Amino acid sequence: MRDPYQVLGVGRTASADDIKQAFRRLAKQYHPDVNPGRTDIEHKFKEVNAAYSLLSDPDKRARFDRGEIDATGAERPDRSFRRAYAGAGAGSGAGGADPFGFDDPFADIFGAARRRYGAGVKAKGSDVAYSVTVPFVDACLGAKRRVSLSTGKSIDVTIPPGTKDLAKLRLKGQGLPGLGGAQAGDAIVEVHVVPHPHFVRREDDIHLEVPITLQEAVLGAAIKVPTLDGTVAVKVPKGANTGTTLRLKGKGVFNPDRKIHGDQYVKLTVVLPEKIDPELTAFIEKWAKSHDYDVRKKAGLG
DSSP, X not given: OOOHHHHHTOOTTOOHHHHHHHHHHHHHHHOTTTSXXXXXXXXXXXXXXXXXXXXXXXXXXXXXXXXXXXXXXXXXXXXXXXXXXXXXXXXXXXXXXXXXXXXXXXXXXXXXXXXXXXXXXXXXXXXXXXXXXXXXXXXXXXXXXXXXXXXXXXXXXXEOTTOOTTOEEEETTOSSOOBTTOOOOOEEEEEEEEOOSSOEEETTEEEEEEEEEHHHHHHOEEEEEEETTEEEXXXXXXXXXXXXXXXXXXXXXXXXXXXXXXXXXXEEEEEOOSSOOHHHHHHHHHHHXXXXXXXXXXXXXX
């Protein structure tokens, strides 16, 4: 795998926010849903995910910068041991092959463990970090996403309803194999939720701003608004104003601990016509002569 800094297009002094922004930009660009059937793009998407998994973890990033782990997150072999081993002429064949297989990232880990504890050691396998990107609505309602593991196999990961951005899912036994028959490590999948163009999540509630016309605000109306699970009809009361908020009970995000859904709040915004015609102008001029009202004074600005 290439240098993760190069993959994300950031410098080594990049902040955590710089790294996150770079990841989100590239994840949107290379997402398989946007590029169906493009195996080359899918490879880039996986590479971007792997790079972010390493650099978004402060400990792993620091260890990579110090040269303790490589771009895949695997332990690097002890350099002094390697030099001593090479100097002693150990190995077999013209190239002096390394019996611990330093070209193999899994062997790097096992070789280090053997040197530290001896050949009969048993040790649980290391955890491996992954990341997956899901649309906002899928994260709220729950979904499945296929993740390609470092072992070469792919598995379907369940994204539980109500999953928040940067939540971590633990897949037992899907990490690196253990040493000496010990238990395998786990796969830690970090979920990145793509922001929605209209919905905003606050805890278990969904907030949405909806524009209404002047006539709908004055006369009242029945309008359709989107929710997480489809469009519903909402009644706009007569005399509604910008800031009037309607509550849709149970239309928010499911809370697995409380076993209930949050609510959706629809904030109305009155929008005038793009072009004010003479008829409306004449009506307002006539109406204003006997219906003057001071909105700034009421707001404490007059």
